Structures are given as C-alpha cells and as structure tokens.
Amino acid sequence: AQKITQTQPGMFVQEKEAVTLDCTYDTSDQSYGLFWYKQPSSGEMIFLIYQGSYDEQNATEGRYSLNFQKARKSANLVISASQLGDSAMYFCAMSSLDSASKIIFGSGTRLSIRP
C-alpha cells in the first residue's frame, strides 16, 4: 500500500527566505509520480510541481524545486525567496504509474509567511 507522510503541521517563515517542506513516502511500486499542490484559504487546489521516480534530475518550476532523494524515499518541496502570497496549505501526493491513476495525498503543511 502507498503512504505519504508530512510531519510538519505548520511552519512560519520570514518573507524572502527559502523554505523546505518535508514529504516522505512509502510504496512497493517500481514506477511512481510525486506531486505538490498548494491550497490557499479560498480552497482551490493548485498543482505546483511533478517528479517521476525515473527522473534523474530534480524538478524545478520557477521558485519551486523538488528535492528528490529516492533512496531515502523523500520528496521535499523547496520554495525560494518566499512571498506573502505563498501562505497556504501545501500537500504532497503520489501516484502509481503501474496501475489505475489514483493519487493519494499527505495530511498537509500549513505555511505562514511573516512580513
């Protein structure tokens, strides 16, 4: 069975600093995908970044990068130069590339950016 663990229920970061949100996973699948989503207080889920288990390079999307360490089964999200608009809930998620396209989500981390 697949499992996603986010151990940081909440984080406070000063504006313009970098922040790392932790995510560890467990799966017996050989091929899988890892996602990060942002959920502002308005409720919508916004896709941020994707990493495939077969990708050798860490994914990057603008200020977002994914620190993928396959041996440690971790997929941490790094946000550089944080902004006030980054305050939101962040969810790590995982899919299996071997079977039906389900995605399971972690419990989330609430990130608050201080001005």
Add this chain to the structure above:
Amino acid sequence: SQTIHQWPATLVQPVGSPLSLECTVEGTSNPNLYWYRQAAGRGLQLLFYSVGIGQISSEVPQNLSASRPQDRQFILSSKKLLLSDSGFYLCAWSAGQGDQPQHFGDGTRLSIL
C-alpha cells in the same frame, strides 16, 4: 484549454435530505474523474474515481454514491445525508497517465444541519 466546473459552491442541507453535486469537464476527452472530501484543516480523502463512462470505483464505504452518465460529467449523490457528511468536496480530472497531475474544481462547502 481544459476547464472543470463544479457546483454549487456552498450548500446547507438538513440531516436526512438527498444530495446531488455535479462536476463537468470541458476541453478534453475520456478524462479520469475523482471526488474527494476534505474535513476542516485536514488532507484529502478520495471517495470515488472513474476511468470511463459507467465505471465507478469506491474507496470508502459510506452513504454516498457516484455516477458518470456522460464522458465529462461526474455526479456525487446521497439519498439521506448524515451530520458526518459535512465537509469540503472537490472534483478533479486527470489525463489517463499516472504522471499527469489532477486538476481541481473550486469545491463545494457542504454543511449539514
């Protein structure tokens, strides 16, 4: 471009009443469709997913049901709502491959009185 529409945005229902939430996707064919529920301050719980018309997989046994009468339409229903059905319901779609992200609707906030 693809868009997903989910309605209503907010719903207040009495215990024991029926429920129907609708979700439609535009701009793509044969999407995978999903219903999630999110309790306040918590993660997303997958309720149902569908890989095609009439094909529904249930993840959590409960008094909810889902149907997919058309390729891009996904409906969440209940015959009799319980207090525990309160929450934020999100519909999502994805392309067929597991390396494609899910794209979410704006959600429905359901309150049961």
